[in-house]
Structures are given as structure tokens and as C-alpha cells.
Amino acid sequence: MTTKVEVSTSGRLHMGFFDLHGGLGRKFGSIGLSLSEPNLVLDAKRSKSLDVSAAKAVPESVVARVAKVARQILTQMNIDDAVDINISEAVPEHSGLGSGTQMALATGAAISHLYQLNLTSMQIATITGRGKRSGVGISAFDYGGLLVDGGRDVVSTHASPPPMLARYDFPEEWAILLIFDSSEHGVHGEQEKIAFNELPVFPESLAAHLCRHVLMQAMPALIERDLLSFGQSIQVLQQHVGDYFAPIQGGRYASRLVSAVLERMESMCVPCFGQSSWGPTGFAIFENQLEAERHLLQLKTDFTEHALSWKICSPRNHGAKFSKYVITA
Structure with missing residues (x-):
């Protein structure tokens, strides 16, 4: 046995x-x-x-x-x-x-x-x-x-x-949309080590600013199930950290296609979106499955590139x- x-x-x-x-x-x-x-x-x-x-x-x-x-x-x-x-x-x-x-x-x-x-x-x-x-x-x-x-x-x-x-x-009811780009790979391995060694010193005042957003906005917003406030905190992180890594990954986001999708989401007033780690995968969070499916239907109409694929999942x-x-x- x-x-x-x-x-x-x-x-x-x-x-x-x-x-x-x-x-x-x-x-x-x-x-x-x-x-x-x-x-x-x-x-x-x-x-x-x-x-x-x-x-x-x-x-x-x-x-x-x-x-x-x-x-x-x-x-x-x-x-x-x-x-x-x-x-x-x-x-x-x-x-x-x-x-x-x-x-x-x-x-x-x-x-x-x-x-x-x-x-x-x-x-x-x-x-x-x-x-x-x-x-x-x-x-x-x-x-x-x-x-x-x-x-x-x-x-x-x-x-x-x-x-x-x-x-x-x-929140189980919040739906998560993942955006994949099969034509790109995120920074990893030795390239990632070199990237951290080459980047300039991150401003201390900006680090304090981001810590405040996590402690005083993202965490309480999650407990109160306030997706808009939670998303605003994540956007602050995404903007500053993405711009800091831009010299390594070629922009705020690693993938040109995913970047275009995320910019479109911003114009659609999606409350929470960004790139996971070094990418290229992007994400967006919606109040429920129906909202995620509605936005995805529009995105599939706007973006027909074969390298892009999508998945709606849960936490x-x-x-x-x-x-x-x-x-x-």
C-alpha cells in the first residue's frame, strides 16, 4: 500500500x-x-x-x-x-x-x-x-x-x-478580471535582480505616502467593503510603483496591450485595476460577476488582438x- x-x-x-x-x-x-x-x-x-x-x-x-x-x-x-x-x-x-x-x-x-x-x-x-x-x-x-x-x-x-x-x-461577491498577454513575459530571475540593483533610491517621503494609503485607506476600505476607496488606494500604489519600475519594464505597465486595456478601464471608471507584480498580467475588480461580465463584453469588442485573453475569477x-x-x- x-x-x-x-x-x-x-x-x-x-x-x-x-x-x-x-x-x-x-x-x-x-x-x-x-x-x-x-x-x-x-x-x-x-x-x-x-x-x-x-x-x-x-x-x-x-x-x-x-x-x-x-x-x-x-x-x-x-x-x-x-x-x-x-x-x-x-x-x-x-x-x-x-x-x-x-x-x-x-x-x-x-x-x-x-x-x-x-x-x-x-x-x-x-x-x-x-x-x-x-x-x-x-x-x-x-x-x-x-x-x-x-x-x-x-x-x-x-x-x-x-x-x-x-x-x-x-468579499466573495467581488469579481476579478484577469487580462493575459501571451506575447510578453514579466521580468524575472536574474533580470529582476539586476533591475533592483540598477533602480535609483526610492524617495522616503513617497514610501511614507504609500504606507499611509495602505494602512489608512486600503485596509479599512476592505473591512467596510468599499470597493471605490479600496481601488483608489491600489491606484496610488500602481501609479507610483509602476512609474518607478518604468525604466525596466518599458512603461507603467509591462505589456503594451494590457496597458491599452487598463487605460480603457480608466475611461470606463472601473474602480480598481492594475498590473500584478512585474506583469504582464493585468487585473480589474468589480462589485459583482454581472458587472465583470458586462465590462468584459465591451473590452472584447474593443480589443481583438489574438495575444490577449481573459478570465473572470473569484478571491x-x-x-x-x-x-x-x-x-x-
Whole structure:
């Protein structure tokens, strides 16, 4: 008899950093949201050798990344045996939806369950090098919902991933529209490291301004279910952080097509919209599903480029799901 573990998690929105200055000893600090879709689903069982396979729709690059993470964890934890992993669904890579962190945490959690390692998500993130700037993806894996993290300690040379400061259920009735551009990839990997090293010092006064918007506008607006006020706070983040990153990503938004869609949304008075992380994926939030569908119908009429695609989804107000099965060897 063999135990098989299935882990199901999903993508997240990274809505913006609110302290890129770091003068108080912590840098970045971010706000984000766990999504119901797109999903990452994988199952794993013990094996004598490492084997990673996937459904036809899952790219080979995802298979390779999951295999790399599995090797890291098995080596770090001194496990002589291995795992047999199958990936049935995957979050699009380099799209700004946090696919790398979810892959690392799902793979690590599966191995931890199989070998009774009792690893926390923070420990898995540290082993695999995730959460170096934002802790939103880690908290999304653990808890879901709307998440605010406290940035990374820039004084310590052995700092842990950013701690979660606040977590709220996101209104289930609010619908989220995702805008994809298949012709672009967000900044990632070595390019991302170089980008942060080359950017000028972020103004301290502007960091204070953004922190105030998160603490005194976004967070209370969410509790009061005031989408207009919440959206205004997110727009302030998007404008200032997007303009700061513009020399690296070619403008406030990484994709020319997504940028045009977001500009159109502004003219349509959509209350909350922006780019997730480095993009190219854009997002917009509406009061309900009907409003999202109505706006999407108009956007599809206005934008017919083949590279654009769309998805309406919901918030995910819970963390990753785990299922265990006993199968016949």
C-alpha cells in the first residue's frame, strides 16, 4: 500500500510594494490577493528515484522547475529516497501571478507530508530561495485572502521571508478580471535582480505616502467593503510603483496591450485595476460577476488582438488544500 498526497493551490495578485526605500531597516512590504484561478495541482508519492511528469497542457519548463525544487528539498533534508510527482494543472509562468512560489511550496509541502518532515511554508521558502522580497505568495499558500506583509529585514544577512502583518477575507461577491498577454513575459530571475540593483533610491517621503494609503485607506476600505476607496488606494500604489519600475519594464505597465486595456478601464471608471507584480498580467475588480461580465463584453469588442485573453475569477479565502489517498502499489 502506498500513500499519495495531492496539493492544490492557486495564483495570486501582487498589487504593489509600499516601502521601496527601506530606511527603517525593512524594505518592500506588499499587498496582494489569493485567486480562485488559475490553479496548480500536483500529486506525489514516495519513490526510490525522482520522477516528475505532467499533463499535456503543462509546459516542460514547469516540470523542470518542480524537479529542481524537489532535489533541493530532498538534498537539504538528507532524504535518501525520492518522490514521483505528477502535475495536472499549472499557473502560467512569468505572468506576475506567483507561479514560482506556489510550485516551490506545493512541492515542498508534498514531500514534507510524505516523509513527515513537519516543514512550515516559511522553511520551504527559505530552502528554495522564495520570498526574497514579497511574502504575499507564502501567506496566500497558507491562508488565502487579502494579505499585507511587512517587507524583508535588510539589516540581517540571514533574514527570513517577510512576515504577514494582516490577513482578511476578500468579499466573495467581488469579481476579478484577469487580462493575459501571451506575447510578453514579466521580468524575472536574474533580470529582476539586476533591475533592483540598477533602480535609483526610492524617495522616503513617497514610501511614507504609500504606507499611509495602505494602512489608512486600503485596509479599512476592505473591512467596510468599499470597493471605490479600496481601488483608489491600489491606484496610488500602481501609479507610483509602476512609474518607478518604468525604466525596466518599458512603461507603467509591462505589456503594451494590457496597458491599452487598463487605460480603457480608466475611461470606463472601473474602480480598481492594475498590473500584478512585474506583469504582464493585468487585473480589474468589480462589485459583482454581472458587472465583470458586462465590462468584459465591451473590452472584447474593443480589443481583438489574438495575444490577449481573459478570465473572470473569484478571491480564494483559504490556503492550499491537501488530500491523502491510499493506493495499491
